[in-house]
Amino acid sequence: MVKEKKTRRPKAQTPKGFRDYFDVEVSQRSEMLGTITSVYDRYGFEALESSAVETVEALGKFLPDVDRPNEGVFAWQEDEADWVALRYDLTAPLARVYAQYKNNLPSPYRRYAMGSVWRNEKPGPGRYRQFYQCDADTVGAANVAADAEICMMLSDVLEQIGIPSGDYAIRVNSRKVLNGVLENMGLEDQGKRDAVLRTIDKFDKVGEAGVRELLGKGRLDSSGAYIDGIGLSDAQSDPVLAFLTSRGEDTAKTLSNLRKTVSGSTVGQVGVDELEAIASFVDVGGYGVDKIYVDPSVVRGLGYYTGPVFEAELTFEILDKGGSKRQFGSVAGGGRYDDLVKRFTGQEVPATGISIGVDRLLTALREKGRIAVQPIGPVVVTVMDRERMVDYQAMASELRKAGIRAEVYLGNPKNFGNQLKYADQRNSPLAIIEGESEKENGIIQIKDLILGSKLAKSATLEEWKENPAQIKVVRSKLVEIVQSMLKSIV
Amino acid sequence: MVKEKKTRRPKAQTPKGFRDYFDVEVSQRSEMLGTITSVYDRYGFEALESSAVETVEALGKFLPDVDRPNEGVFAWQEDEADWVALRYDLTAPLARVYAQYKNNLPSPYRRYAMGSVWRNEKPGPGRYRQFYQCDADTVGAANVAADAEICMMLSDVLEQIGIPSGDYAIRVNSRKVLNGVLENMGLEDQGKRDAVLRTIDKFDKVGEAGVRELLGKGRLDSSGAYIDGIGLSDAQSDPVLAFLTSRGEDTAKTLSNLRKTVSGSTVGQVGVDELEAIASFVDVGGYGVDKIYVDPSVVRGLGYYTGPVFEAELTFEILDKGGSKRQFGSVAGGGRYDDLVKRFTGQEVPATGISIGVDRLLTALREKGRIAVQPIGPVVVTVMDRERMVDYQAMASELRKAGIRAEVYLGNPKNFGNQLKYADQRNSPLAIIEGESEKENGIIQIKDLILGSKLAKSATLEEWKENPAQIKVVRSKLVEIVQSMLKSIV
Numbered sequence: 007m008v009k010e011k012k013t014r015r016p017k018a019q020t021p022k023g024f025r026d027y028f029d030v031e032v033s034q035r036s037e038m039l040g041t042i043t044s045v046y047d048r049y050g051f052e053a054l055e056s057s058a059v060e061t062v063e064a065l066g067k068f069l070p071d072v073d074r075p076n077e078g079v080f081a082w083q084e085d086e087a088d089w090v091a092l093r094y095d096l097t098a099p100l101a102r103v104y105a106q107y108k109n110n111l112p113s114p115y116r117r118y119a120m121g122s123v124w125r126n127e128k129p130g131p132g133r134y135r136q137f138y139q140c141d142a143d144t145v146g147a148a149n150v151a152a153d154a155e156i157c158m159m160l161s162d163v164l165e166q167i168g169i170p171s172g173d174y175a176i177r178v179n180s181r182k183v184l185n186g187v188l189e190n191m192g193l194e195d196q197g198k199r200d201a202v203l204r205t206i207d208k209f210d211k212v213g214e215a216g217v218r219e220l221l222g223k224g225r226l227d228s229s230g231a232y233i234d235g236i237g238l239s240d241a242q243s244d245p246v247l248a249f250l251t252s253r254g255e256d257t258a259k260t261l262s263n264l265r266k267t268v269s270g271s272t273v274g275q276v277g278v279d280e281l282e283a284i285a286s287f288v289d290v291g292g293y294g295v296d297k298i299y300v301d302p303s304v305v306r307g308l309g310y311y312t313g314p315v316f317e318a319e320l321t322f323e324i325l326d327k328g329g330s331k332r333q334f335g336s337v338a339g340g341g342r343y344d345d346l347v348k349r350f351t352g353q354e355v356p357a358t359g360i361s362i363g364v365d366r367l368l369t370a371l372r373e374k375g376r377i378a379v380q381p382i383g384p385v386v387v388t389v390m391d392r393e394r395m396v397d398y399q400a401m402a403s404e405l406r407k408a409g410i411r412a413e414v415y416l417g418n419p420k421n422f423g424n425q426l427k428y429a430d431q432r433n434s435p436l437a438i439i440e441g442e443s444e445k446e447n448g449i450i451q452i453k454d455l456i457l458g459s460k461l462a463k464s465a466t467l468e469e470w471k472e473n474p475a476q477i478k479v480v481r482s483k484l485v486e487i488v489q490s491m492l493k494s495i496v
Numbered sequence: 497m498v499k500e501k502k503t504r505r506p507k508a509q510t511p512k513g514f515r516d517y518f519d520v521e522v523s524q525r526s527e528m529l530g531t532i533t534s535v536y537d538r539y540g541f542e543a544l545e546s547s548a549v550e551t552v553e554a555l556g557k558f559l560p561d562v563d564r565p566n567e568g569v570f571a572w573q574e575d576e577a578d579w580v581a582l583r584y585d586l587t588a589p590l591a592r593v594y595a596q597y598k599n600n601l602p603s604p605y606r607r608y609a610m611g612s613v614w615r616n617e618k619p620g621p622g623r624y625r626q627f628y629q630c631d632a633d634t635v636g637a638a639n640v641a642a643d644a645e646i647c648m649m650l651s652d653v654l655e656q657i658g659i660p661s662g663d664y665a666i667r668v669n670s671r672k673v674l675n676g677v678l679e680n681m682g683l684e685d686q687g688k689r690d691a692v693l694r695t696i697d698k699f700d701k702v703g704e705a706g707v708r709e710l711l712g713k714g715r716l717d718s719s720g721a722y723i724d725g726i727g728l729s730d731a732q733s734d735p736v737l738a739f740l741t742s743r744g745e746d747t748a749k750t751l752s753n754l755r756k757t758v759s760g761s762t763v764g765q766v767g768v769d770e771l772e773a774i775a776s777f778v779d780v781g782g783y784g785v786d787k788i789y790v791d792p793s794v795v796r797g798l799g800y801y802t803g804p805v806f807e808a809e810l811t812f813e814i815l816d817k818g819g820s821k822r823q824f825g826s827v828a829g830g831g832r833y834d835d836l837v838k839r840f841t842g843q844e845v846p847a848t849g850i851s852i853g854v855d856r857l858l859t860a861l862r863e864k865g866r867i868a869v870q871p872i873g874p875v876v877v878t879v880m881d882r883e884r885m886v887d888y889q890a891m892a893s894e895l896r897k898a899g900i901r902a903e904v905y906l907g908n909p910k911n912f913g914n915q916l917k918y919a920d921q922r923n924s925p926l927a928i929i930e931g932e933s934e935k936e937n938g939i940i941q942i943k944d945l946i947l948g949s950k951l952a953k954s955a956t957l958e959e960w961k962e963n964p965a966q967i968k969v970v971r972s973k974l975v976e977i978v979q980s981m982l983k984s985i986v
Contacts, residue, residue, distance in 0.1 A: 016553040018595035018840040021580045024547035026593055032543035033533070040530065043523070048896050050874035050903030050922070053522030057514035058548070058612060058626060059570070063506040080549070082572035090511045103516055105508035112921045114906045122548060136548060147906035151885045155904075158893065283885075290886045291893040350508040384540035395641045395773075396780045403648065403781040406538050413540030414645075416604045416637035431602045432540070 023129030024136055034377055035368055038167055039120050039140065042362065045163045046142050049155065051116040056099040058122070062089040064102045066349060080126050080135075092124035096141045097346070097359070104145050105350030114146035120364075143359025145346065150280045153178075153314040153342055153358045154287030160318055160338055160360055161297045167367065168376045169320065174337075176318045177301035180281050181311045181341070186274015187249045187267055191242050201236045202246060203309045209250055210305070217250065218243055252302045257285045260300050280314055306339060315341030316360065324373045334370050338362040382495065383432035384411040385488060389419035390441035397445075401438055401484060408485045410492065429455055435495050436488060440481070449478050452487060456495055513619030514626055524867055525858055528657055529610050529630065532852065535653045536632050539645065541606040546589035548612070552579040554592045556839060570616050570625075582614035586631045587836070587849070594635050595840030604636035610854075633849025635836065640770045643668075643804040643832055643848045644777030650808055650828055650850055651787045657857065658866045659810065664827075666808045667791035670771050671801045671831070676764015677739045677757055681732050691726045692736065693799045699740055700795070707740065708733055742792045747775045750790050770804055796829060805831030806850065814863045824860050828852040872985065873922035874901040875978060879909035880931035887935075891928055891974060898975045900982065919945055925985045926978060930971070939968050942977060946985055 020026065027035075043053075062081055081091035093099050096119045104115060120140045129135055142159065144152040157176050164174045184206070193199055205220045212220065219225035221243040224235035245267055252263035261282050268274025281300050288298045304317050320334035340360030347355040371377045385405055387398045398414045405412035415425045429437050439451040458475035479487045510516065517525075533543075552571055571581035583589050586609045594605060610630045619625055632649065634642040647666050654664050674696070683689055695710045702710065709715035711733040714725035735757055742753035751772050758764025771790050778788045794807050810824035830850030837845040861867045875895055877888045888904045895902035905915045919927045929941040948965035969977045 015840060015842065016556055017551070018554065018592050019551070020547045020592075020596075021549055021551050021574065021578060024549050026547055026597075027543075027545040028597075029542040029544075032545045033537070036530075036533070036543070040526075043526070047523070048899070048901050050876075050901060052519040053517075053526070054519075055517040055522045057510045057516055059511055059514050059614070061507070061509070061511050064508060066506055080572065082570065084511065088511060102508050102510075106510075107516075107518075112918055116903065124549070144906060148908075149882075149885060149906055151889055151904060152906050154889065155892075155906075162896075286886055287889050290890045292897070350505055352505065386540075392639075395639060396776055399641055399644065399777050400780045402645075406652075407782070409538070411538050411540060413606065414641060416634060416639055416642050416645075418638075428602055 021135075023127075023134055025134055030378070030381060035138070035364060038364060038368060041167050042140060042163050042364075043118070043120075045159060045166050046118040048162075049116070049142075049159045051118045051142055051159075054100070054103060054117040054119050055121065056093070056096070056103050056119065058092055059090050060093050060099060060102065062091050064350075065091055065093065065098050078126055080124050094125050095123050096121065096139050096361075097143070097343075100141075100143055100145070101346045101350065104355065105347050108347075108351075114144050114152070116142070116144045118142040138364050140362040140364045141359055142362075143357055145357045146355055147358070148356040150283050150314055150342075151287055152356075153280075153316070154284045154291070156340065156358060156360050157284065157298050157316050158288055158291050158293050160316070160362070161293055163362065164318065164337075168371055169367075171297055173322050174297075174318055174320050176298040176316060177304040178281065178284055178298065178314060178316050179300070179302050179304040180277040180314050182273050182277025182280065182313055183264055183268055183302065184249065184277075186271035186277055187245045189271040189274065190245050190268060191238075193242075198236060200309075202238075205236065206246065206250065206305045207309070209303060214247060214251060218247060221246060250303050250305070253300070257295060257300055260302070261285070264300075264302060277313075284314060306336070310343065311341035312344045313342030314358070315339075320370050322374065324370070334373075336363070337366050337370065380433050383429075383434045384413045385436045385438065385492075386425070386429040386432065386434045387412065387414045387438040388422065388425045388429075389415050390422070390439060391445075392419050394440075394445070397440065398438075401440075401450075404485055405488060408489065410485070410488060426453075426455075430459070436491060438484070438488075444478075448481050450481050450484060452477050452479060452491065454491065454495075511625075513617075513624055515624055520868070520871060525628070525854060528854060528858060531657050532630060532653050532854075533608070533610075535649060535656050536608040538652075539606070539649045541608045541632055541649075544590070544593060544607040544609050545611060546583070546586070546593050546609065548583055549580050550583050550589060550592065552581050554840075555581055555583065555588050568616055570614050584615050585613050586611065586629050586851075587633070587833075590631075590633055590635070591836045591840065594845065595837050598837075598841075604634050604642070606632070606634045608632040628854050630852040630854045631849055632852075633847055635847045636845055637848070638846040640773050640804060640832075641777055643770075643806070644774045644781070646830065646848055646850050647774065647788050647806050648778055648781050648783050650806070650852070651783055653852065654808065654827075658861055659857075661787055663812050664787075664808055664810050666788040666806060667794040668771065668774055668788065668804060668806050669790070669792050669794040669798070670767040670804050671798055672763050672767025672770065672803055673754055673758055673792065674739065674767075674798060676761035676767055677735045679761040679764065680735050680758060681728075683732075688726060690799075692728075695726065696736065696740065696795045696798065699793060704737060704741060708737060711736060740793050740795070743790070747785060747790055750792070751775070754790075754792060767803075774804060796826070800833065801831035802834045803832030804848070805829075810860050812864065814860070824863075826853070827856050827860065870923050873919075873924045874903045875926045875928065875982075876915070876919040876922065876924045877902065877904045877928040878912065878915045878919075879905050880912070880929060881935075882909050884930075884935070887930065888928075891930075891940075894975055895978060898979065900975070900978060916945075920949075926981060928974070928978075934968075938971050940971050940974060942967050942969060942981065944981065944985075 079091040079094050081089055083089050118141065122136050123139050124136050157178060160176055165171060188199055188202065205217055209217050216225060220233060220235050221238045222235045225233045227233055248267045252260060252267060254260040254263050261278055264278045268278060285300055304315060306317055317336055318338040319336045322334060323331040324334050326332050338360055342358040344356045345354055346357045372379055387401045389398055402412045402414045415428060434455055437453040437455055439453060444450055454475045461469060461475055569581040569584050571579055573579050608631065612626050613629050614626050647668060650666055655661065678689055678692065695707055699707050706715060710723060710725050711728045712725045715723050717723055738757045742750060742757060744750040744753050751768055754768045758768060775790055794805060796807055798805055807826055808828040809826045812824060813821045814824050816822050828850055832848040834846045835844060836847045862869055877891045879888055892902045892904045905918060924945055927943040927945055929943060934940055944965045951959060951965055
């Protein structure tokens with residue numbers, strides 16, 4: 007025999023910034039995606055699963071003269087030919103798919119997509135280089151009825167996965183209204199326009215007064231640093247502040263406030279008309295302002311969109327790590343972006359859509375106790391006699407046939423304590439025990455592990471002696487008794 | 497305004513060997529995975545979703561001195577540091593995960609995994625570089641009860657997704673028995689042993705006589721080429737042939753035949769004992785030989801495994817592209833491989849598992865007509881008057897609230913023919929029409945598109961005039977009538 011050369015053992019770890027998902031992290035997400043799918047389906051949306059790998063050219067984020075175009079994405083070169091990359095979102099692939107197949111796709115094309123995306127960014131706490139996205143978009147519909155539909159669908163999704171009306175708000179705004187405001191300000195300089203957009207984006211953080219300072223002379227940060235302002239006069243800043251704070255006591259009032267801020271601007275008026283139409287669509291659809299409403303202070307990502315934008319947030323409070331209460335915040339966002347397919351075909355194609363933060367929603371539901379952090383595990387059939395594995399397997403088969411999650415302990419059965427430790431690790435509700443004497447008497451023992459662990463914490467000696475957490479039943483009653491015991495546990 | 501430099505438009509296509517999945521291709525697979533998950537869950541298996549990107553070192557398929565180790569995988573270098581790659585299967589990541597987390601995982605660890613894998617191979621017809629795998633493995637269980645469990649679970653999976661008993665067979669064999677045969681042949685030379693393995697792997701294609709020729713002097717191929725043999729004598733070849741053809745009229749006979757072929761070999765005897773134990777486990781579990789049986793002629797992939805191996809095939813006939821009948825063939829396979837984790841930790845860890853070919857199963861079910869190739873689409877509410885979009889959206893909302901898949905036509909409504917074309921493309925069962933005169937009279941028209949398309953093919957002029965495929969109902973009965981019409985369609 008040739009002696010193998012000793013080599014260093016490989017390290018058992020994921021690459022930096024990547025992670026694995028275990029057990030309920032996977033199954034609860036998958037259940038949630040199933041629920042979301044059923045809502046998308048009811049709205050006539052159909053599934054699309056595009057290739058995870060795209061040509062860099064089709065993703066289209068890179069400068070043509072960069073030798074290795076992997077800024078922000080994971081890219082590699084195929085045999086000195088094309089550069090290819092892992093998709094960084096689900097929207098760029100949708101554009102490619104629509105351009106490639108538009109003659110065979112329905113028009114408008116309502117599609118949903120769920121899957122991993124990859125970003126070549128610096129990983130940090132809770133920030134991974136591979137994560138899930140869950141999108142729904144309508145391509146080829148210019149009418150804002152499509153935007154309203156997305157908002158109503160989002161409302162249905164949230165309620166279907168267990169967030170009742172009152173625990174969330176879907177807020178709608180419009181990039182066109184903002185453009186109207188900028189037009190009215192007479193701000194021609196693109197640099198200044200962009201600066202105003204970036205400032206508006208800080209509204210959530212710095213508030214009305216902060217935005218006014220940043221639009222004007224500048225602002226002393228809470229850290230003590232002085233942030234230069236854009237240098238607008240107070241009069242020039244007024245329309246921006248009027249826009250951001252134009253939410254009134256009801257939708258009619260909000261719209262009339264907005265109309266004032268854009269009076270004289272055609273694009274601004276169109277923007278308000280569109281918001282009015284959306285408000286009317288959702289109202290007639292039966293979605294009150296407790297679910298969906300126009301709110302001009304929604305500014306996140308406004309720069310990217312070309313028309314209506316929407317954001318869903320959870321309004322209930324949770325405790326943060328420091329123990330103080332805070333609102334849970336945003337769980338979904340989207341809007342209209344009308345130049346999706348143009349780079350491929352030269353034709354403008356209207357599109358609107360939403361991206362749902364599934365992992366954030368799961369966190370929210372866990373923190374509210376609406377889904378279990380560690381659900382009940384399988385019934386474990388223990389092995390008292392390794393020669394009788396067949397008997398134990400038969401018990402597990404019987405239980406499974408009755409729809410009960412069950413398994414035989416398949417490790418080394420020598421140490422019975424290890425078997426119970428295993429059952430504990432699996433969060434098993436019940437352990438089945440059939441030793442020699444039980445077998446002879448035609449009985450089995452069923453150990454209630456949940457009651458057992460309660461007693462272990464608090465029982466008196468008398469209670470212990472009674473051993474109420476372990477009962478004897480005749481073998482033939484296995485399924486029946488397990489079923490009734492599980493019913494009282496779950 | 498600065499004029500944009502004209503650049504070549506990007507090509508809208510996937511990289512070579514990659515593809516997109518549309519609509520039912522995605523939703524039917526996802527439904528099937530849901531069904532499979534529910535069976536895996538009932539057996540106590542838990543989900544694992546490992547990172548799609550692994551270090552090349554952890555995947556461990558490559559020579560250390562190759563500059564770009566991308567043979568067979570998609571790999572790239574991270575910032576002049578580690579080489580990383582897309583996973584090429586779900587087993588190598590399982591080994592890494594188990595080595596990394598073994599102190600926190602239950603032992604034995606039953607896990608299932610479903611997801612894409614990537615192979616950097618030459619693409620061909622029906623052969624893609626990204627495809628799905630659906631695995632279940634038990635790590636840390638040396639007892640063949642674990643293998644039996646996998647086989648029973650596989651049987652449950654097949655029946656649950658719609659392949660009844662009689663339409664499939666799960667065949668079980670053992671690598672240890674084969675090793676016993678090789679031992680008895682006195683074949684010490686590793687090169688010759690490997691050659692025998694490769695020859696055995698051709699049994700399905702060339703049959704008993706062919707294997708005998710290839711083990712001996714060689715064989716004239718059907719193409720006219722002469723394939724050199726291994727040069728064994730007839731007497732040396734006998735045990736191999738005896739092994740391959742040892743299936744008897746029942747399990748007892750098969751096992752006794754096998755016992756003869758390995759008499760005197762310890763490993764061979766252990767192999768037969770294990771097959772006997774598996775046969776006994778599945779029998780007691782209620783799985784007859786019509787579902788699971790020992791068959792020594794199962795040889796696919798035998799070389800890779802260390803103990804029992806299993807293969808599931810569909811036994812019904814389908815028509816191939818040429819129109820001739822053939823058996824559908826293999827849809828799942830697996831077995832025991834006991835050196836999974838060793839390269840990371842130095843310790844041998846027993847493991848056994850299965851991989852299910854989900855896309856092949858979907859093809860089989862479609863070909864048998866057990867799942868729809870194009871299922872019924874959404875009800876389409878047409879737009880006769882673009883000023884009344886709100887009314888049409890309200891109809892869609894009403895239908896959806898009743899659980900009916902429905903949508904408003906959101907394209908340009910000018911051409912009504914395009915709306916019906918759209919409905920047709922979506923395979924819609926019904927179109928709702930409410931023009932000016934209908935609105936005035938408080939009615940709507942419901943067009944039965946399926947009956948309409950039947951009539952269009954075969955109706956007489958009289959039948960046409962009656963227009964039975966289009967009915968008028970009062971607006972308030974929309975949901976009720978649509979519901980009852982859908983019931984008669986589906």
